[in-house]
Amino acid sequence: MVDIAGSNQGVLGYGYDSSTRDRPRSLKTLSVSWGCMDVEGLGSDKEFMLHPGGGRPWDWCESDTRHRPRIQPADVQYLLNRIVETVIRSLGMERRLEVDPATVMLLNRLGIPYRAAETRELVELYNRVATADAVGGLFRSTC
Numbered sequence: 266m267v268d269i270a271g272s273n274q275g276v277l278g279y280g281y282d283s284s285t286r287d288r289p290r291s292l293k294t295l296s297v298s299w300g301c302m303d304v305e306g307l308g309s310d311k312e313f314m315l316h317p318g319g320g321r322p323w324d325w326c327e328s329d330t331r332h333r334p335r336i337q338p339a340d341v342q343y344l345l346n347r348i349v350e351t352v353i354r355s356l357g358m359e360r361r362l363e364v365d366p367a368t369v370m371l372l373n374r375l376g377i378p379y380r381a382a383e384t385r386e387l388v389e390l391y392n393r394v395a396t397a398d399a400v401g402g403l404f405r406s407t408c
Contacts, residue, residue: 288317288399289318290317291317291318291400292305292307292319292320293392294313294315294388294404297385297388297404297406299406299407300407302388302404306319307321311405312324312325312405312406313403314343314401314402314403314404315395315404316348316349316400316401316402317401318347323340323405327339328340335368336354336364336368337365338368342371345375349400350377350398350400351380351400352378352380352401353379353387353402353403354380354381354403355381355403356381356383356384357384357408358385358407358408362405384405387402387404
């Protein structure tokens with residue numbers, strides 16, 4: 266697992282208190298296999314963007330994400346707009362998905378900690394920490 270620590274001081278400028286019990290509950294990922302994820306309340310799809318209070322299928326066409334040019338800043342910005350304090354992102358099932366350097370620079374500039382891992386590892390981590398932390402995730406069930 267890649268763990269690049271960043272300080273989240275100042276990140277809470279969204280007017281959000283992460284210790285509050287009023288934060289929306291994160292949806293659990295019920296299963297993941299090659300080419301399919303099943304997320305509580307959202308059903309099945311190949312990719313998801315998940316955050317406290319919900320999520321949606323991750324449509325790569327919206328931000329021109331591909332293996333190259335990789336995960337784009339707009340993908341992460343979707344999560345940040347939903348009061349996410351930590352970002353976890355999938356490297357794919359075979360660790361082939363990369364991240365655009367501009368995306369890393371955005372997270373570093375904002376002081377948002379992030380982690381990257383193989384998809385199954387990331388699902389396990391997300392399900393474990395999402396109930397206590399304001400975490401958002403980008404999940405890919407292939408490559």
